[in-house]
Amino acid sequence: MTITRRSLIAATLAAPGIAPALAQTNRFPDRPVELVVGFTPGGATDLDARAIAPLLEKRLGGTVVVVNRPGAGGEVALASVARARPDGHTLGTTNMPGLLTIPIERRAQFNVTDFAGVANLVTDPNAITVHQDSPWRSMEDILGAARARPDQVTFASTGVGTDDHLLLVLMQKATNTSFIHVVFQGDPQLFTAILGKQVDVLGLNLGPVSANPDKLRTVAMAGATRSRFRPEVPTLKELGIDVVMGSERGVVAPAATPPAVLAKLREAMADAAKDPEFARILQTRFTEPGFEDGEAWFTRLRGLQEGYRTLWERTPWAQH
Structure with missing residues (x-):
């Protein structure tokens, strides 16, 4: 028996499940x-x-x-x-x-x-950001305020269990501090809150706060190394806080x-x-x-x- 290319293709297509799968792929998306x-x-x-x-x-x-x-x-x-x-x-x-x-x-x-x-x-690594009018100009300032006023300094995130929130959890554990966690549904709402001075600290990622820097001051970021986009912003690890999150x-x-x-x-x-x-x-x-x-x-x-x-x-x- 001579096996031709055409007969080989026909035999392959006749195999169980092969032809329906190919047909489905060819139709997708319909x-x-x-x-x-x-x-x-x-x-x-x-x-x-x-x-x-x-x-x-x-x-x-x-x-x-x-x-x-x-x-x-x-x-x-x-x-x-x-x-x-x-x-x-x-x-x-x-x-x-x-x-x-x-x-x-x-x-x-x-x-x-x-x-x-x-x-x-x-x-996209997390960042720690405050309003430019905030008296806090460094992580040391923020942590000092949190220690002086436990459960009074507010920290905004996009939800419980998100990277923004876990940054806060890990940071509190590493620094023995306690913030008030405030949740919003997305980045625009977070920006409105920090720009309106409704919250003290923003835990949003470095990308969004760098793309929208007006009236904001980013004091630290949670990457393993400094970002090529914001080389002036120190990592938490550099500051002695063993937290990496993004x-x-x-x-x-x-x-x-x-x-x-x-x-x-x-x-x-x-x-x-x-x-x-x-x-x-x-x-x-x-x-x-x-x-x-x-x-x-x-x-x-x-x-x-x-x-x-x-x-x-x-x-x-x-x-x-």
Whole structure:
């Protein structure tokens, strides 16, 4: 029997599951893809989504629409993605460590196992920022005020269990201080609060506060090393505070998304993340690219879970 290329292809397509999977991939997307953001418009996560969406459209050959569903530190949006039909048409933005910490701290509407990683896109260390009129010009000043007035100095974040909040938890533990934690639904609300002098300290990431520096003073940041964008801002570690914290922001799909569709999403996202236009946009926002393929990213995240569980047992942050 002579095996020809045509007969080999026919035999391959006849194999169980192969033809339906290929047909599904070829049809995808057959309607707009929703990219769900768990915070209000104008924040860092929202801007990441709006930067990558048109680049992803070009690679997928279909429309990508950003949908904002703020609430509960991103839980509302992630829960909606976890419950969505797993066909690749509903994706969600994620923030680390919230993706892992929210299900640890409470009976959340999602778990990390509800998702498949598409890709991590950026990394953005936390920063400690005050109003320019604040009498506090350094971390030493802020910590001195907190020690002098326990549970009176306010610290604003985007939600319980978010990177902003865990920065506060770890900082309080490392410095033996106690702040009042005040929660907002997104970056714009945080900026309004600090500029209006409604809160004392802002725990937002370095990217957003560097892109919107008017009337603000950033006194420290929580990266492992100083940022190339703000080399004048010292790290907490340099100041003797052993805390490193930041936001990793990526994209997930429902866990049961067909492998062929997930592979297409991962390939398209990887190509979009390497687009010079995406790099240019991140640079204008003082944000570092942090691309990591979905499979490798989720393997790493699973390895981090135990550390956050241990932190929760030692310092249950929902109570701070």
